[in-house]
Amino acid sequence: MNKNNSQTKLGKTQRVYVNRTLDFAKVQAIGYDMDHTLAIYNRETFEKLAFDETLKKLIAEGYPEELLEIKFDPSYVQRGLLVDKDRGNLIKVDCHKYVKLGYHGKRRLTKEERSKFYNNQNFKANEFISVDTFFALSEVQLFIEIIEYMSKKPASISKDFGTIYNDIKRNIDLSHKDNSIKDKVLANIDKYIIRDKHLATTLQRQLHAGKVIFLMTNSHWEYTNAVMSYILNDENEALSNWRDYFQYVIVGSGKPGFFTGSQPFFEVMTDTGLLKIHKGALNPEAVYHGGNANAFEKLASLRGDEILYIGDHIYGDIKSSKDLHGWRTGLIVDELEDELEKIADQAELKREINELLDKKEEKEETYQKLKSKTNFIENQMHKALRQDDKKKHDKLKTEYEKQSELANELFDIVYNLQKTIKEKVKKREFAIHPLWGETMYAGLERSRFADQVSNYSCIYMNKVANLRFYNQTKKFLAVKELMPHEF
Numbered sequence: 001m002n003k004n005n006s007q008t009k010l011g012k013t014q015r016v017y018v019n020r021t022l023d024f025a026k027v028q029a030i031g032y033d034m035d036h037t038l039a040i041y042n043r044e045t046f047e048k049l050a051f052d053e054t055l056k057k058l059i060a061e062g063y064p065e066e067l068l069e070i071k072f073d074p075s076y077v078q079r080g081l082l083v084d085k086d087r088g089n090l091i092k093v094d095c096h097k098y099v100k101l102g103y104h105g106k107r108r109l110t111k112e113e114r115s116k117f118y119n120n121q122n123f124k125a126n127e128f129i130s131v132d133t134f135f136a137l138s139e140v141q142l143f144i145e146i147i148e149y150m151s152k153k154p155a156s157i158s159k160d161f162g163t164i165y166n167d168i169k170r171n172i173d174l175s176h177k178d179n180s181i182k183d184k185v186l187a188n189i190d191k192y193i194i195r196d197k198h199l200a201t202t203l204q205r206q207l208h209a210g211k212v213i214f215l216m217t218n219s220h221w222e223y224t225n226a227v228m229s230y231i232l233n234d235e236n237e238a239l240s241n242w243r244d245y246f247q248y249v250i251v252g253s254g255k256p257g258f259f260t261g262s263q264p265f266f267e268v269m270t271d272t273g274l275l276k277i278h279k280g281a282l283n284p285e286a287v288y289h290g291g292n293a294n295a296f297e298k299l300a301s302l303r304g305d306e307i308l309y310i311g312d313h314i315y316g317d318i319k320s321s322k323d324l325h326g327w328r329t330g331l332i333v334d335e336l337e338d339e340l341e342k343i344a345d346q347a348e349l350k351r352e353i354n355e356l357l358d359k360k361e362e363k364e365e366t367y368q369k370l371k372s373k374t375n376f377i378e379n380q381m382h383k384a385l386r387q388d389d390k391k392k393h394d395k396l397k398t399e400y401e402k403q404s405e406l407a408n409e410l411f412d413i414v415y416n417l418q419k420t421i422k423e424k425v426k427k428r429e430f431a432i433h434p435l436w437g438e439t440m441y442a443g444l445e446r447s448r449f450a451d452q453v454s455n456y457s458c459i460y461m462n463k464v465a466n467l468r469f470y471n472q473t474k475k476f477l478a479v480k481e482l483m484p485h486e487f
């Protein structure tokens with residue numbers, strides 16, 4: 001059985017996708033992030049909680065009570081979007097930094113507005129806030145809803161957009177810190193976290209293949225312990241406690257600071273939650289807090305490229321671990337779970353669009369040729385006039401009119417094709433996501449998010465448990481991309 005066969009036997013949402021060739025046999029250690037990686041959140045209930053808690057705090061600070069009518073919609077915001085907090089806009093950018101789509105509140109920005117604010121400017125993505133994680137979805141929707149409310153009632157809130165965004169951010173961070181969210185999650189964990197029954201098998205296979213498995217999360221000990229217990233305890237007789245799977249457990253890692261900084265490791269007193277500074281090799285029996293990547297590699301005797309780290313956050317988990325330490329990286333793209341199905345439903349439409357694009361290219365080429373021809377005839381006509389050769393001029397004129405008519409017909413055909421393509425692209429995008437279209441595309445171009453996924457992750461998948469379908473010594477081969485001159 002060759003690799004292609006084994007890959008295509010799996011459903012699209014069961015596969016692991018490869019950007020850079022990764023030899024699993026050479027991976028000594030596999031590290032996992034917890035939230036949205038090992039622990040799959042029910043976005044609808046969890047983000048609603050963050051949304052509602054934050055809204056309550058904003059109203060307590062003096063925001064209008066009417067805002068309580070806003071409802072959380074988990075599908076409103078998409079990962080990879082950028083928030084222009086000063087203008088109150090949410091925008092989608094393609095891989096060439098072209099702003100393809102945008103909304104101010106719930107009003108779609110016009111092409112003129114997009115040009116004026118972004119596409120005619122020197123676009124700098126770092127001036128905006130990037131929606132990198134699911135945790136940001138609720139704060140961004142809240143922002144958009146408040147902007148929409150202000151558009152309808154301009155006198156209702158006398159603050160600028162940037163201040164409003166900062167107020168939301170401060171209150172959402174507070175809701176995470178003061179445990180108003182965590183307490184509710186832990187009191188009713190099955191409502192908020194989805195237990196993947198294949199996760200235990202996946203990790204067990206990696207252990208049997210001799211891999212070192214470690215957990216590295218920004219969540220703190222008490223919450224980590226509760227969530228990990230819920231998703232892994234008693235799933236397997238030999239590994240009845242979640243900690244049996246992990247050689248190292250690092251909580252409160254402060255990523256991306258873990259990869260950029262030099263904070264020391266602390267040992268967590270698991271009964272009291274107190275921390276004590278740690279020195280020397282890491283003890284597999286212990287739980288650590290903080291730390292940094294350089295010390296981790298040294299204390300765990302691992303080289304950067306022997307470590308595969310899997311997380312859901314482009315910057316926190318993937319970019320800095322790869323760029324600064326040469327770790328191999330795996331990204332969880334949970335969106336694919338729903339989207340791949342919708343993309344499959346739209347396959348026929350996609351085929352029609354591609355056919356029309358080919359046809360348009362062909363007609364455009366013929367049109368350009370005809371235009372050159374008519375220009376040439378026109379010049380010849382002028383020349384004949386200058387030479388007083390009326391007969392030649394009239395003959396050329398007849399030919400000119402004939403060719404011009406053909407060119408005009410073709411122009412109309414190209415114009416109509418363009419219009420039909422646009423309509424079909426819009427229809428397809430709407431079917432996949434009514435506001436933003438496909439996560440990995442902005443119109444016909446790759447989205448900025450898709451560009452990040454391919455630049456920073458060696459492999460990506462919609463969930464960790466997809467790894468169970470593959471042999472632990474598998475060489476994941478990247479699809480070779482051709483340069484334009486190689487086609």
Ligand SMILES: [Mg+2]
Nearest residue numbers: 033035036312
């Ligand atoms: Mg995470």
